[in-house]
Amino acid sequence: MKSILGGLGRKKLPDYITDNISEDLIRLEDLVKVYDTGALKVLGLKRINLTIHRGEFVAIMGQSGSGKSTLMNILGCLDRPSMGHYYLDGVDVAAMDSDELSLIRNRKIGFVFQSFNLISRTSALKNVELPMTYARKNKKLREERARQLLARVGLGKRAEHMPNELSGGQRQRVAIARALANEPPLLLADEPTGNLDTAASVEIMELFSQLHKEGTTVVVVTHEEEIAAFTERIIRFRDGEVLSDSPNVPREPRGRDSAPDAEEGIELRDT
Amino acid sequence: MLIENMLMAFSSIRANKMRSFLTMLGIIIGIGSVISIVSVGDTMKGLFEELYRNIGITQAYIAIGYWVDDWRESDYFSLEEMERIKEIFGDEITYIDTDAQTSADAYCARTTVQFNYTGIDYNYQEVQPINLIYGRFLNEGDVLGRRKNVVMDTVSAMNLFGVENAVGKTFRTTIYGTTDDYTVVGIYRKEMNPFQAMMMGANTEGGEAFLPYTILSWPNDFIYDLRFFCRDEETMDELCANIKSYVARSKDRQPEDFQMVTAKEQMGQWNSMLGGLSMAVGGIAAISLLVGGIGIMNIMLVSVTERTREIGIRKSLGAKTRDIMVQFLTESAILSACGGILGILLGGGLVTAGGMLMGVQTVIRPEVVVLAVGFSAVVGVFFGLYPASKAAKKDPIEALRYE
Ligand SMILES: Nc1ncnc2c1ncn2[C@@H]1O[C@H](COP(=O)(O)OP(=O)(O)O)[C@@H](O)[C@H]1O
Ligand SMILES: [Mg+2]
Numbered sequence: 001m002k003s004i005l006g007g008l009g010r011k012k013l014p015d016y017i018t019d020n021i022s023e024d025l026i027r028l029e030d031l032v033k034v035y036d037t038g039a040l041k042v043l044g045l046k047r048i049n050l051t052i053h054r055g056e057f058v059a060i061m062g063q064s065g066s067g068k069s070t071l072m073n074i075l076g077c078l079d080r081p082s083m084g085h086y087y088l089d090g091v092d093v094a095a096m097d098s099d100e101l102s103l104i105r106n107r108k109i110g111f112v113f114q115s116f117n118l119i120s121r122t123s124a125l126k127n128v129e130l131p132m133t134y135a136r137k138n139k140k141l142r143e144e145r146a147r148q149l150l151a152r153v154g155l156g157k158r159a160e161h162m163p164n165e166l167s168g169g170q171r172q173r174v175a176i177a178r179a180l181a182n183e184p185p186l187l188l189a190d191e192p193t194g195n196l197d198t199a200a201s202v203e204i205m206e207l208f209s210q211l212h213k214e215g216t217t218v219v220v221v222t223h224e225e226e227i228a229a230f231t232e233r234i235i236r237f238r239d240g241e242v243l244s245d246s247p248n249v250p251r252e253p254r255g256r257d258s259a260p261d262a263e264e265g266i267e268l269r270d271t
Numbered sequence: 272m273l274i275e276n277m278l279m280a281f282s283s284i285r286a287n288k289m290r291s292f293l294t295m296l297g298i299i300i301g302i303g304s305v306i307s308i309v310s311v312g313d314t315m316k317g318l319f320e321e322l323y324r325n326i327g328i329t330q331a332y333i334a335i336g337y338w339v340d341d342w343r344e345s346d347y348f349s350l351e352e353m354e355r356i357k358e359i360f361g362d363e364i365t366y367i368d369t370d371a372q373t374s375a376d377a378y379c380a381r382t383t384v385q386f387n388y389t390g391i392d393y394n395y396q397e398v399q400p401i402n403l404i405y406g407r408f409l410n411e412g413d414v415l416g417r418r419k420n421v422v423m424d425t426v427s428a429m430n431l432f433g434v435e436n437a438v439g440k441t442f443r444t445t446i447y448g449t450t451d452d453y454t455v456v457g458i459y460r461k462e463m464n465p466f467q468a469m470m471m472g473a474n475t476e477g478g479e480a481f482l483p484y485t486i487l488s489w490p491n492d493f494i495y496d497l498r499f500f501c502r503d504e505e506t507m508d509e510l511c512a513n514i515k516s517y518v519a520r521s522k523d524r525q526p527e528d529f530q531m532v533t534a535k536e537q538m539g540q541w542n543s544m545l546g547g548l549s550m551a552v553g554g555i556a557a558i559s560l561l562v563g564g565i566g567i568m569n570i571m572l573v574s575v576t577e578r579t580r581e582i583g584i585r586k587s588l589g590a591k592t593r594d595i596m597v598q599f600l601t602e603s604a605i606l607s608a609c610g611g612i613l614g615i616l617l618g619g620g621l622v623t624a625g626g627m628l629m630g631v632q633t634v635i636r637p638e639v640v641v642l643a644v645g646f647s648a649v650v651g652v653f654f655g656l657y658p659a660s661k662a663a664k665k666d667p668i669e670a671l672r673y674e
Pocket of ligand 2: 068069070
């Protein structure tokens, strides 16, 4: 019975989860993604070679349809490459089965979507707890950490709220708190500000800057220059290929006093 | 994790209250009917058992078989023969009489009441406890001396005399052509539940009285049958067989030529008939559980499709195949078990209400209840397997793209 119910036994985690093997957090070698839509095959990505080091803050830019999301989904282990290799922390994920990929997503990757993707009718707190639930963390620890994370993104008082009771910016902050739940080394965000107004977008990017400063590797997809300006490296895509890849001097995040959401305060520096 | 899953299941059941209820309906009706049918069967069994215990489970009748063509005078019994049987089998039979009954009008002042008379021996009370409230029972002197004394129940006394305590009162009646005055020496109270009244016939207008069997049976009478009570329920079958073969031998016949009816055997027949009936009807009711299970499978498939995106999100956060599988299985099991519990409440409620209406104590066995809830959960798990595995196998990116 135990094995069906799950979570009662505790297995040792595999090495590819526990070890940080490589300085190159992401290494893509001749990566190709082909979408087979029956009649015609669409080349989503054409032989991408790319390395992102541990601790970088990268923006991926490009026109709509240039392959940004395709890349992010592969980086996030949500999708698999058609050809080539993707080494995440030195491990080729192409060879992994779906449960191994689940484990990777759970421990190594925090993914932030344009459309937030919170689970409806489930409180902010429970949403943030979810990755820890799947990591079999105990209830007390889960809740404690979820509250900390929500406080950190300035939603300490909104923990019990349902997603439909929150604004877009607040929802995205819940999603970020959730992405950080298991302290992943890699944070991926596919147009995280795409559905937000400028003020909320700036808040989100400041949050990413802060996380980057604390050592998390952050990759953000955007087609807005102002958003990309927060990052330290900008990679431009066109038609599934890398058009350019150049460093960027990041825009300084504002101080705490100028935060628009002064009542709640974004407690970036407190934690 | 299990608790987490159960909470999730409850919240998703609550989110679609009407739909969940309609889905459960099949299980509710299925379990409800199984519970009520089994309960009705058990209740009836209990009632029959009580009925037969009341009339005496060891009671037996012997007579020449109705299927025998060439009846002879010797096939009947005589009082002498009865005495002989009493002597031979005296250790094992506690009571024997000629099963004599007759009916006649009884007159007292201006009242006339149709009476049924049963002839009994003085020790009848030992095998058939009678709740005597006034006077005394018939005694040996009454039987041996053919005294015209009777014992009747309170209702008969009321009908004939207008009072319950009619001890000492007399009435006139004609038995086998002879009109005489009879004296009431005892009054008893009959206690019957409505089921017994229905099965044995409640006396409301007429009269019933016990009198010495010696008044109804004379030494040269041809007695059709003998009735006796056995001492031991366990060994009575053997005793009856022995009596049968003794009687057959003494009448120069085969044992198969005699019919023997015992209360124990009749009760056994009722029991097996009721058992078979409730098995059959319960089996049919169980088919509705199958239909209920298919209903659950159907709604779970809809739910899985509706929640494709949720499944994608969960997988993107690290849910494994098994996590999703268990989540949906828990949901369908809980859905079904809730249906089972409601079904038990429904079935139990109906049976209890029906029992109260008929004034009968109903029987609902706890093991049947536990079995029913367990079975409905199993139905839920079984029919949830396919939808749950469909959910668990979804590709994360496909599921996230689902609109
Ligand atoms: N699931 C899919 N099936 C077929 N073609 C797809 C699919 N997803 C993306 N594509 C195609 O791949 C190309 C890149 O798309 P995408 O990565 O979504 O671009 P971006 O995110 O930069 O707007 C586009 O031409 C798009 O039509
Ligand atoms: Mg895109």
